[in-house]
Amino acid sequence: MNFSDYQYEIYLNGLAGQLPPYSTDVGRLEQAVREKLDPGPYWYVAGSAGTGATDRANREAFDRWRIVPRMLCDASGRDLRTELFGRTYPAPVALAPVGVQSIVHPDGELATARAAAALGVPAILSTASSHTLEEVAEAAGPEGPRWFQLYWPHDDEVTLSLLDRAAGNGYDTLVVTLDTWTLAWRPNDLDQAYLPFLRGTGLAIPLSDPVFRSRLARPVEEDLNAAIMQWAPMFNGRSHTWDRLPLLRDNWDGPIVLKGIQHVDDALRAADAGMDGIVVSNHGGRQIDGAVAALDTLPGIAAAVGDRLTVLFDSGIRTGADIFKALSLGARAVLLGRPYVWGLAAGGEDGVRHVVRSLLAELDLTLGLAGHRSPAGLDPSVLSTR
């Protein structure tokens, strides 16, 4: 796939008097969406923990690194194809698990799955989805690459039921999020007393789960509040520990990826536990205020794990050049977070597709202009610090 063709497409449409329906700049797209969303949903997505220091640190870390281009290289015929866990994808990106997507667009995760399938990149479905596993699998179609992100319940039979449903519906990779076992202090949401789950949004997967439902005294349809009260302590409030990972390893045949790793020792421990990959991430600054920038932890972790684990990265990616930097610092692929959610809010499936195509076009152009043909040619030596 030639991702930079999107640039021509946009200019050619301009000759026919047609402007792109959404901005090609993520910041401007967010501003446009802000004007149309209610403050609750807007701030739920845009906001982060505490004073926003971690979110800012994520961006500052990207800005500190600068790309050093090489000239007179033949960088035509570029190839962004990337192998992850034995499967080849057209580009080194996946769509990050983002819960409760229906708060920004009624199609929510269905639209995201369709856009990802059209481009061939994996969509990672959150346990906190507003649509069920089965509905999203159907939207993705038989070919749509899909991974499942687990918020790990404190009820092993419910956990096993979720894994069964995911595997049975074609989700081939399991992403286990470790950094959000309880929600952090988020003043933007607290000041509006806005938490979608307490209104039953983002619970489609547990509420449609036969084992979860068997735990309820009365059917969900008769007493939603009681179901929400059953859900909250099962999914929230305390962390699992390393000694519990065999439960997942023994009951999931495909690759397992631990999301939210920020310390070299935790990365090494993931490898020792038989995991296949990690996502180096601070959850987009939404958990600890004043945490280290995720990008600053990436080079050390990537160097320490070598080829024992596939290293993925998220937190702070807003441009194709950012993707280039994360790949150069040791990520095999990146997860896109808020940018595609703004696309979803602006235009459903079409908006998500626009954002992903824009970021991939910019990545492709940046790669070529810097003198490279593929992500395989990138390493820290293609960057300098400011």
Ligand SMILES: Cc1cc2nc3c(=O)[nH]c(=O)nc-3n(C[C@H](O)[C@H](O)[C@H](O)COP(=O)(O)O)c2cc1C
């Ligand atoms: C609104 C919102 C909801 C999220 N929900 C989840 C989730 O359900 N599961 C999860 O693992 N991560 C979740 N995340 C974190 C993302 O997967 C990802 O780590 C983060 O968005 C990356 O940071 P960025 O948006 O600054 O690029 C969420 C992020 C946002 C913005």
Ligand SMILES: O=C(O)C(=O)c1ccccc1
């Ligand atoms: O809001 C989040 O960052 C998040 O990860 C989450 C947690 C629980 C349910 C939905 C989303």
